Amino acid sequence: MKVLISDSMSPLGEKILTDAGLEVDVKTGLTPDELKEVIGEYDGLVVRSATKATAEIIDAAENLKVIGRAGIGLDNVDIPAASQKGIVVMNAPDGNATTAAEHAIGMMMSLSRNIPQATASMKEGKWEKKSFMGRELTGKTLGIFGIGRIGAIAANRAQGLKMKVIAYDPHMPKEMVDKLGVELVSVEELAKRADYITVHVPLTKETANALSTEFFTNMKKDAMFIDCARGGVCDEEALYKALVDGEIAGAALDVFAQEPTTKENCPLLGLKNFICTPHLGASTTEAQENVATAIAAQVAEYLTKGVVVNAVNVPSVSDDVLAQVGPYINLGEMLGSLHMQIAKGGVEEVSIEYSGELAELNTSPVTVAFLKGLFTPILKDAVNYVNAPVIARDRGIRVIESRSDSSSDFVNVLRIKVVTNEGENVLVGTVFGKNEPRLVRLNTFRLEAQAAGPMLLVYNNDVPGVIGALGTILGKNGVNISRMTVGREDASSQNIILCSTDSVISKELLEEVKQLDNIDDALALELV
Ligand SMILES: NC(=O)c1ccc[n+]([C@@H]2O[C@H](COP(=O)([O-])OP(=O)(O)OC[C@H]3O[C@@H](n4cnc5c(N)ncnc54)[C@H](O)[C@@H]3O)[C@@H](O)[C@H]2O)c1
Numbered sequence: 253m254k255v256l257i258s259d260s261m262s263p264l265g266e267k268i269l270t271d272a273g274l275e276v277d278v279k280t281g282l283t284p285d286e287l288k289e290v291i292g293e294y295d296g297l298v299v300r301s302a303t304k305a306t307a308e309i310i311d312a313a314e315n316l317k318v319i320g321r322a323g324i325g326l327d328n329v330d331i332p333a334a335s336q337k338g339i340v341v342m343n344a345p346d347g348n349a350t351t352a353a354e355h356a357i358g359m360m361m362s363l364s365r366n367i368p369q370a371t372a373s374m375k376e377g378k379w380e381k382k383s384f385m386g387r388e389l390t391g392k393t394l395g396i397f398g399i400g401r402i403g404a405i406a407a408n409r410a411q412g413l414k415m416k417v418i419a420y421d422p423h424m425p426k427e428m429v430d431k432l433g434v435e436l437v438s439v440e441e442l443a444k445r446a447d448y449i450t451v452h453v454p455l456t457k458e459t460a461n462a463l464s465t466e467f468f469t470n471m472k473k474d475a476m477f478i479d480c481a482r483g484g485v486c487d488e489e490a491l492y493k494a495l496v497d498g499e500i501a502g503a504a505l506d507v508f509a510q511e512p513t514t515k516e517n518c519p520l521l522g523l524k525n526f527i528c529t530p531h532l533g534a535s536t537t538e539a540q541e542n543v544a545t546a547i548a549a550q551v552a553e554y555l556t557k558g559v560v561v562n563a564v565n566v567p568s569v570s571d572d573v574l575a576q577v578g579p580y581i582n583l584g585e586m587l588g589s590l591h592m593q594i595a596k597g598g599v600e601e602v603s604i605e606y607s608g609e610l611a612e613l614n615t616s617p618v619t620v621a622f623l624k625g626l627f628t629p630i631l632k633d634a635v636n637y638v639n640a641p642v643i644a645r646d647r648g649i650r651v652i653e654s655r656s657d658s659s660s661d662f663v664n665v666l667r668i669k670v671v672t673n674e675g676e677n678v679l680v681g682t683v684f685g686k687n688e689p690r691l692v693r694l695n696t697f698r699l700e701a702q703a704a705g706p707m708l709l710v711y712n713n714d715v716p717g718v719i720g721a722l723g724t725i726l727g728k729n730g731v732n733i734s735r736m737t738v739g740r741e742d743a744s745s746q747n748i749i750l751c752s753t754d755s756v757i758s759k760e761l762l763e764e765v766k767q768l769d770n771i772d773d774a775l776a777l778e779l780v
């Protein structure tokens with residue numbers, strides 16, 4: 253079998269693949285056309301972030317069985333296109349966390365002591381001691397936006413520098429953050445109290461442009477901002493304005509909305525109080541060895557033994573188990589994704605009840621798929637079919653499974669209650685026929701909905717005219733409804749409407765929907 257390594261990577265990865273008996277070609281810097289021409293020869297493709305495994309490339313990949321990403325981010329891989337062709341997509345989410353946290357700390361020190369600016373000045377033949385007055389980190393407050401793997405390491409390193417650390421992470425239970433010696437605060441408090449802010453969240457629907465004018469305006473005028481997570485989380489236009497208007501004192505970015513980044517596509521590069529690196533957060537020998545060896549071992553395991561590890565699109569189960577519980581795996585993942593998107597607050601407990609015929613099957617892959625679905629909207633590529641239960645444990649989330657051989661309305665029922673620090677939701681699903689997952693209850697509302705893709709969930713009064721008004725406003729905005737289900741609450745005047753739409757509902761359109769008469773609330777959902 254042949255594997256193509258198409259981005260620069262530690263040679264240790266190549267060695268692991270060849271030692272496993274695979275033929276390996278290393279061809280970096282291929283143009284999309286060149287890659288398209290050669291990809292048909294390969295059974296495995298190993299990438300970092302430069303190679304774009306688009307639908308077109310995947311379509312031309314006649315023999316491809318696996319795509320491995322040395323690192324976390326899978327923004328460069330068209331996962332639905334790969335899944336459709338039965339290609340397993342896997343990543344190595346653990347190997348570069350320490351390196352990325354150290355980069356953020358390095359940025360904080362560089363900003364505080366003007367190291368990049370002073371280097372540039374000396375190289376121009378100047379000796380400008382007075383222009384580069386810095387300040388100490390000792391005793392200052394570091395604010396961490398997103399305290400997962402990397403945020404926690406950054407907190408620990410900052411504590412070693414005698415800084416006070418505070419964090420905002422609405423999905424992290426307070427007890428877990430307390431254990432790190434970090435104070436969990438609201439987003440406003442984070443902005444107002446911190447002398448430095450460092451960002452460690454993935455790019456999701458919730459985090460896109462989350463750090464914008466309001467956040468920068470709340471920051472202290474002498475505070476500094478660092479983002480080594482993902483381009484698009486920070487609103488670069490708002491950051492530019494905050495730096496120019498003196499709302500904050502300095503900023504450092506390693507990641508950008510548009511990469512590669514130039515002065516033309518990012519005016520921040522022209523500012524004196526802005527420093528940057530070209531997405532170097534994971535670029536150390538150690539991190540690259542970690543991710544290259546991890547992904548090479550995973551790809552080799554899959555190609556030589558059929559064992560799936562850390563896949564994001566295929567559960568790690570045998571074909572026999574998959575044949576039995578495959579449809580429930582899809583149902584579980586959908587219910588997980590829906591739960592997280594309707595939940596308010598940090599998840600504390602999950603109760604999963606398997607009833608009917610389903611209770612007699614090996615349901616552990618369904619529980620794992622539920623947890624993967626639950627975490628994906630907030631953690632994106634950092635969660636897979638292997639580490640989802642570990643993430644639940646690390647977040648102190650109790651997962652309780654139970655079985656009952658009777659199910660009242662359907663042959664098989666999956667009933668899941670998720671308790672957060674702000675309330676709870678119950679979703680019930682079943683599988684119709686051989687493979688048709690259905691949502692049959694959303695809290696007290698009974699319905700029968702195919703829940704997949706972009707959707708709109710509306711809570712409304714059960715009065716005439718609501719559906720018409722909703723259809724009109726979506727139609728006016730060019731959004732086509734492909735399916736609509738109404739869920740009723742017994743003996744109540746409340747309904748829910750769940751629409752499948754051909755495109756994702758924008759924030760602006762969602763606001764318009766919420767303003768309609770007799771609509772109490774509306775949520776834009778993106779389901780698996
Ligand atoms: N610059 C680089 O080269 C580089 C290297 C490695 C990782 N990264 C990126 O760093 C980011 C963090 O990685 P990680 O391994 O720590 O991920 P992680 O999944 O362990 O942690 C992310 C944290 O963000 C929190 N979060 C999610 N939505 C949030 C919101 N709206 N507000 C506040 N917090 C929120 C989550 O609860 C979680 O605790 C990822 O985007 C990853 O891709 C960048």
Ligand SMILES: O=C(O)CC[C@@H](O)C(=O)O
Nearest residue numbers: 300301323324325531534
């Ligand atoms: O340099 C890289 O490979 C990107 C690193 C990081 O953003 C990741 O997604 O793991």
